[in-house]
Amino acid sequence: MEISHQTQINFECETGNYHTFCPISCVSWLYQKIEDSFFLVIGTKTCGYFLQNAMGVMIFAEPRYAMAELEEGDISAQLNDYSELKRLCLEIKKDRNPGVIFWIGTCTTEIIKMDLEGIAPKLEADIQVPIVVARANGLDYAFTQGEDTVLAAMAHRCPDKSYNKLSPRLVQANNNIVIFGSIADSVARQLEYELKKKGIQVKGWLPSNRYSELPDITSDDYVIGVNPFLSRTATTLMRKRRAKLISAPFPIGPDGTRAWLEKICKVFNVASNDLAIRENTIWSNLEEYVRLLRGKSVFFMGDNLLEISLARFLVRCGMIVYEIGIPYMDKRYQSAELLLLQETCYKMGVRMPKIVEKPDNYNQIDRIKDLKPDLVITGMAHANPLQARGINTKWSVEFTFAQIHGFGNAKEILELITKPLRRNNNLDYINDKNYI
Amino acid sequence: MKLAYWMYAGPAHIGTLRVASSFKNVHAIMHAPLGDDYFNVMRSMLERDRNFTPVTASVVDRHVLARGSQEKVVNNICRKDKEEKPDLVILTPTCTSSILQEDLQNFVYRASLDTCADVILADVNHYRVNELQASDKTLYQIVSFYIANAFKGKLKKVVKTSTPSVNIIGILSLGFHHQHDLVDLKRLFHDLGITINLVIPDNISVKDLDKLPQAWFNLVPYREAGLLTAKFLYEEFQMPCVEVAPMGLTNITRCVREIEDILKTLGHSCDYTKYLDTQTRYVSQSAWFSRSIDCQNLTGKTAIVFGDATHAAAMTKILSQEMGINVLWAGTYCTYDKEWFSEQVKDLCSKVVITDDHTLVGDMIANTEPSAIFGTQMERHIGKRLNIPCGVISSPVHIQNFPLSYKPFLGYEGTNQIADLIYNSFTLGMEDHLLEMFGGHDTTEVLTNTISCDKKISWSAEARSELAKVPGFVRGKVKRNTEKFAIMHNHQDITLELMYKAKEQVNT
Numbered sequence: 001m002e003i004s005h006q007t008q009i010n011f012e013c014e015t016g017n018y019h020t021f022c023p024i025s026c027v028s029w030l031y032q033k034i035e036d037s038f039f040l041v042i043g044t045k046t047c048g049y050f051l052q053n054a055m056g057v058m059i060f061a062e063p064r065y066a067m068a069e070l071e072e073g074d075i076s077a078q079l080n081d082y083s084e085l086k087r088l089c090l091e092i093k094k095d096r097n098p099g100v101i102f103w104i105g106t107c108t109t110e111i112i113k114m115d116l117e118g119i120a121p122k123l124e125a126d127i128q129v130p131i132v133v134a135r136a137n138g139l140d141y142a143f144t145q146g147e148d149t150v151l152a153a154m155a156h157r158c159p160d161k162s163y164n165k166l167s168p169r170l171v172q173a174n175n176n177i178v179i180f181g182s183i184a185d186s187v188a189r190q191l192e193y194e195l196k197k198k199g200i201q202v203k204g205w206l207p208s209n210r211y212s213e214l215p216d217i218t219s220d221d222y223v224i225g226v227n228p229f230l231s232r233t234a235t236t237l238m239r240k241r242r243a244k245l246i247s248a249p250f251p252i253g254p255d256g257t258r259a260w261l262e263k264i265c266k267v268f269n270v271a272s273n274d275l276a277i278r279e280n281t282i283w284s285n286l287e288e289y290v291r292l293l294r295g296k297s298v299f300f301m302g303d304n305l306l307e308i309s310l311a312r313f314l315v316r317c318g319m320i321v322y323e324i325g326i327p328y329m330d331k332r333y334q335s336a337e338l339l340l341l342q343e344t345c346y347k348m349g350v351r352m353p354k355i356v357e358k359p360d361n362y363n364q365i366d367r368i369k370d371l372k373p374d375l376v377i378t379g380m381a382h383a384n385p386l387q388a389r390g391i392n393t394k395w396s397v398e399f400t401f402a403q404i405h406g407f408g409n410a411k412e413i414l415e416l417i418t419k420p421l422r423r424n425n426n427l428d429y430i431n432d433k434n435y436i
Numbered sequence: 437m438k439l440a441y442w443m444y445a446g447p448a449h450i451g452t453l454r455v456a457s458s459f460k461n462v463h464a465i466m467h468a469p470l471g472d473d474y475f476n477v478m479r480s481m482l483e484r485d486r487n488f489t490p491v492t493a494s495v496v497d498r499h500v501l502a503r504g505s506q507e508k509v510v511n512n513i514c515r516k517d518k519e520e521k522p523d524l525v526i527l528t529p530t531c532t533s534s535i536l537q538e539d540l541q542n543f544v545y546r547a548s549l550d551t552c553a554d555v556i557l558a559d560v561n562h563y564r565v566n567e568l569q570a571s572d573k574t575l576y577q578i579v580s581f582y583i584a585n586a587f588k589g590k591l592k593k594v595v596k597t598s599t600p601s602v603n604i605i606g607i608l609s610l611g612f613h614h615q616h617d618l619v620d621l622k623r624l625f626h627d628l629g630i631t632i633n634l635v636i637p638d639n640i641s642v643k644d645l646d647k648l649p650q651a652w653f654n655l656v657p658y659r660e661a662g663l664l665t666a667k668f669l670y671e672e673f674q675m676p677c678v679e680v681a682p683m684g685l686t687n688i689t690r691c692v693r694e695i696e697d698i699l700k701t702l703g704h705s706c707d708y709t710k711y712l713d714t715q716t717r718y719v720s721q722s723a724w725f726s727r728s729i730d731c732q733n734l735t736g737k738t739a740i741v742f743g744d745a746t747h748a749a750a751m752t753k754i755l756s757q758e759m760g761i762n763v764l765w766a767g768t769y770c771t772y773d774k775e776w777f778s779e780q781v782k783d784l785c786s787k788v789v790i791t792d793d794h795t796l797v798g799d800m801i802a803n804t805e806p807s808a809i810f811g812t813q814m815e816r817h818i819g820k821r822l823n824i825p826c827g828v829i830s831s832p833v834h835i836q837n838f839p840l841s842y843k844p845f846l847g848y849e850g851t852n853q854i855a856d857l858i859y860n861s862f863t864l865g866m867e868d869h870l871l872e873m874f875g876g877h878d879t880t881e882v883l884t885n886t887i888s889c890d891k892k893i894s895w896s897a898e899a900r901s902e903l904a905k906v907p908g909f910v911r912g913k914v915k916r917n918t919e920k921f922a923i924m925h926n927h928q929d930i931t932l933e934l935m936y937k938a939k940e941q942v943n944t
Contacts, residue, residue: 016470017492019476022469022470042437044531044562046472046530049446049474050474052442053474053477067441068440069439070437071437072563087437092439111501111535111536138468138470138471138532140497285941365488380480380481381473384480384481384484384485385485385487385488388486407940408939
């Protein structure tokens with residue numbers, strides 16, 4: 001498709017003064033996903049305080065994560081890192097007997113240059129529990145990128161059976177796709193089911209439900225991501241495992257899901273004509289929600305990297321997107337998604353929104369005051385203050401915790417998006433929207 | 437290194453930010469990596485603040501790590517000065533930034549040359565003090581800074597207000613019921629004929645801090661924040677200070693008597709005896725409640741108390757001296773304040789526990805098996821696990837402890853609210869036991885909550901196992917909706933495919 005000049009993507013980059021969650025928050029969903037794991041966050045009280053507050057009630061359910069809280073002696077190197085970590089990991093082994101321990105490096109371990117990658121293999125041999133090191137720190141990453149660092153580290157641990165001459169190589173052409181990205185089991189099975197209908201069997205997932213079930217990945221394998229924030233994982237799978245990356249839009253919204261499936265079908269040479277009908281059926285089921293959104297405007301402040309995919313879906317729903325703030329934009333990993341966004345804008349006859357990398361929240365709030373969008377998708381630090389100023393908001397964090405992938409979950413996304421709009425319709429009787 | 441799952445008091449910078457954001461027109465700039473501005477979320481969510489929290493970060497990233505902050509911090513301070521025009525900017529180090537050992541004091545000095553706002557560096561050691569100690573320190577730092585400015589080179593001659601007046605020190609944002617307590621404190625002082633000079637730092641301008649010495653005396657209701665400031669004001673201006681939290685009838689009486697003594701020494705004649713008697717007898721319902729027949733049932737009941745020093749000590753006193761409840765042990769996580777706490781409760785309970793390890797507290801509760809717990813959010817969850825009712829009396833708390841309705845812990849209305857809290861905790865406990873005795877409310881199994889009992893619907897093994905994986909609390913709904921969908925579309929067998937189809941349909 002030819003894209004007219006006005007629909008070229010306009011990228012900007014601001015100061016990076018924005019609010020987002022610390023990437024160590026990935027612990028909260030990953031420990032649930034990987035059932036035999038234990039996550040040890042090596043950091044300070046600040047990290048612990050964030051985790052315990054951000055995760056609310058989960059903390060009381062005896063989670064399989066803990067802080068290795070650094071004390072003054074650790075900072076000034078009066079204590080030996082190896083023996084300190086060994087002491088804690090033995091305690092964890094004794095109490096929980098995990099199949100794998102993840103060490104999550106933080107800002108502090110970066111600054112004091114604690115050699116976690118160096119210590120881990122020695123300690124692993126010493127205590128006989130696999131130790132995977134991920135540097136999910138706020139110096140380098142935002143929010144969901146934490147998962148990316150963990151999965152990239154896990155990619156190194158996937159077994160590679162391609163050199164094992166004893167076991168006959170699997171020649172079955174459609175059995176070599178590995179999907180990466182942590183999503184709820186039921187959602188994963190829905191996507192697997194869609195592929196199964198096309199005769200494509202998924203070889204495995206990264207992450208798997210148990211560390212011991214990590215799929216083997218060889219140079220014959222195709223890999224594809226389900227989430228837009230997994231660029232390091234993709235790179236690692238390509239460079240270190242020599243796997244072939246399928247670049248596709250992400251299966252968020254019926255349009256994204258169809259494009260994602262079609263791309264896989266194309267790679268495996270499978271007919272996918274019926275997917276268009278399938279997509280249309282879903283859209284007609286969504287009409288009740290889409291009607292609420294058509295012609296309304298939305299502003300993404302940006303904090304979790306799902307923004308491009310969600311914006312693309314909402315444009316397709318008939319919304320006007322003013323701005324897509326995003327912490328970090330990997331134009332290569334997201335290239336197919338960006339292209340679909342362009343095509344969607346062209347098709348819907350709307351201007352391409354500008355994409356603002358490393359946004360500046362202060363400036364954004366200025367722009368929001370000028371533009372008066374119908375909906376602002378933002379973090380919790382700004383939601384209530386904007387709401388008090390009569391501006392509708394939706395907490396962006398919910399999109400990372402809700403089930404949003406695949407055909408079946410498009411409804412979930414629109415449930416979330418329309419909630420503030422529907423709520424407002426119910427409150428007309430109280431008074432004016434302004435509470436300042 | 438310490439293996440930790442939970443902490444009672446937050447890191448030092450939280451204390452600094454709580455003080456900074458309590459003032460009017462004070463902006464805090466954190467020298468912190470991305471994601472450390474979680475404080476803003478807490479303010480916005482827990483306190484449901486309508487305004488943007490006046491805290492921004494000067495982000496420490498990879499570049500800062502490599503080259504130092506250079507102009508970044510200074511520029512950020514100057515930028516905020518222009519954008520928000522604050523009276524004061526507080527540069528707040530975090531645990532990450534403090535090990536970078538940048539000369540933040542120098543940044544503050546350079547920035548202050550170009551800003552209209554005053555600029556100071558919060559002086560707290562992140563590895564030695566916690567949130568509470570830091571809030572005490574920061575409040576003191578700000579007050580002493582403005583007092584020094586106001587009296588620079590001048591004789592410290594202060595004109596006191598003509599009638600008795602008081603400063604209330606230590607009402608902070610994100611404080612446990614602080615806003616409700618303040619309302620009741622205002623009422624108490626109004627009744628005592630004492631005007632309120634200043635409430636700090638609650639929504640006050642730093643420009644008004646030089647009026648602090650005009651008050652006759654200070655009240656520090658919570659010893660976690662304000663004692664350092666009060667001590668400073670005593671040393672500089674010989675201002676007397678009342679440190680008794682007026683929580684519970686005996687404490688209120690003590691507090692008012694101390695105030696009376698202070699006023700008398702300052703030459704103001706007053707006698708609050710009659711006032712105290714009327715309030716205790718008629719305004720507060722709590723004293724009468726303790727004598728009423730209801731409260732007899734509480735005699736000999738056991739409880740444990742855990743929380744910050746102020747609330748745990750006062751609560752122990754109320755339970756044992758005003759309600760006749762047997763406090764098995766009382767404890768605090770304010771380990772730095774253990775002498776004071778032990779002294780306060782040593783005659784009121786069998787054992788004093790000073791720890792900030794929640795697993796130890798959990799084990800002690802499990803071992804002592806009290807009939808009720810009075811603690812923090814953490815003890816509430818321990819209680820849930822052990823089936824022991826819990827009243828929350830202290831931070832750390834969650835959003836349900838920032839109630840919309842008026843629920844003070846201090847003053848006479850506070851005594852009523854506390855009596856309710858105590859009584860309700862125990863009644864629920866008794867109800868629980870009765871239920872247990874008779875084996876639950878109604879044990880007949882409900883059979884009609886799915887559709888499949890009257891229609892012949894069968895689930896394939898695959899679909900059944902999928903259903904089993906749906907989280908328990910929505911499984912019934914998913915089952916019903918799928919069956920409804922199947923019936924609507926004339927299917928008798930539910931396959932995996934049908935299940936997904938049902939999910940895709942809106943309104944199923």
